[in-house]
Amino acid sequence: MSDAQRGATYLGISLGPVDPSVAAVRDGKVIAYAEEERFLRNKHAEGAYPIRSLKHCLAEAGVTISEVAAVGIGWDLAAYTDGTMAAFYAGLSEESGERPDRGTLDWQARTLATYDRGAQETFHRRHWRREFGDVEFPPLHASPHHFTHAFQAAMESPFETAVTLTADGSGDRQTTMLWVKRGSELTPLREIRIPHSLGWFYAAFTEYLGFTAYDGEYKVMGLAAHGSPDAELQKLVGQVLPVAGDGIEYRLDPRYVHHGEHSYSARFTDRLPELLGAAPRRPGDPVTAWHTDLAFAVQHALEEAACRLVRWAVAETGIRNVCVG
Structure with a gap:
């Protein structure tokens, strides 16, 4: 961890499709975490942006929205942006010899549109500005989805x-x-x-x-x-x-x-x-x-x-x- 990173507050935002949530991290430790359903009292809070969770984590961390150093997203945004995922989806039909159903094709199209880097930055920025005014959105860092699952499970364990x-x-x-x-x-x-x-x-x-x-x-x-x-x-x-x-x-x-x-x-x-x-x-x-x-x-x-x-x-x-x- 560099001197610049030490003491800085980072946010991780999960949008679901269900259970949207936010975590705040400082010096490698989770200092706040919340799921949006706890504030909405709506199980899973499907489709909601976790703005209440975000506010809760900021309060717990003792920082303002402008002091957030970066935001982490648990998806491989580069793969959705550079055509890698589109080519992968197209290859699935060729591999199986059958065309997936319309629901599957629609889901593929939605994921490509949702996890494009530009679309993600615009989406988050829009929600932040709606709530906090004309604030500058911090850098957005993406990690492959399964890496985030593995990191949480492994790094919270006591095992070397x-x-x-x-x-x-x-x-x-x-x-x-x-x-x-x-x-x-x-x-x-x-x-x-x-x-x-x-x-x-x-x-x-x-x-x-x-x-x-x-x-x-x-x-x-x-x-x-x-x-x-x-x-x-x-x-x-x-x-x-x-x-x-x-x-x-x-x-x-x-x-x-x-x-x-x-x-x-x-x-x-x-x-x-x-x-x-x-x-x-x-x-x-x-x-x-x-x-x-x-x-x-x-x-x-x-x-x-x-x-x-x-x-x-x-x-x-x-x-x-x-x-x-």
Whole structure:
């Protein structure tokens, strides 16, 4: 840390798509953090700019908006700006031989527009000036999305060395990554890219079971605890999330998530209820033993996919400390 950086206050801003939040950092330590939903009293605060969280963090840090040294964003803005992500999305269709559904294509277009560097700077500046007047927006620093997850998990741990697993819906091109922490350094070890996503897999079954994706996943996990192993259900779920050819990674069959008709949900295609031989559970319908057994199969598949990767990383590196983000 340089003398210029010492004592300076930095902000990290997360815009979601859900749970927008702000953190203030000084001398390498988080000195304030808040999620916008706590002020709005609106769960997840979807679509809100975290202006209340920003004000809270400024007050806790004891600085004015003009004293913020820089703002950090957890997305690889350069890749969205220089055509890297656009080329990656275009290559997905060529690789699969099938055109993704309209919802997926619209999502791709939105992410390209949202995380373009110029668009990000304009968006944040507009909200700041609306609230604080004609203030100069500080430098905007971007970090790859999975690096931010890995950094939080690994650097908050007590371990000098550690294997670190990060998994989500998607972050830039990646959906799951393995890292090695050595001191203050994080080195990528392995990555899995879109469309093979554990988060999207779990979101699909969250909606199939009658809940809302990116909100009701904890309910699926809770249902799983009430379920029992069912070999037939585990086999069917395994067709959606099969083991990769190398026996280590997983794959997500896009025919059940992206490629096909979506008359029930944007999160899964009509092939999923056809595979399972049952219509999706409607919100408010009774939860049967079949639903809890399906949740068990989904949770089991998720855990096995994650644990295979961790077991490989431990064997590959000889490091037995594990962090998860």
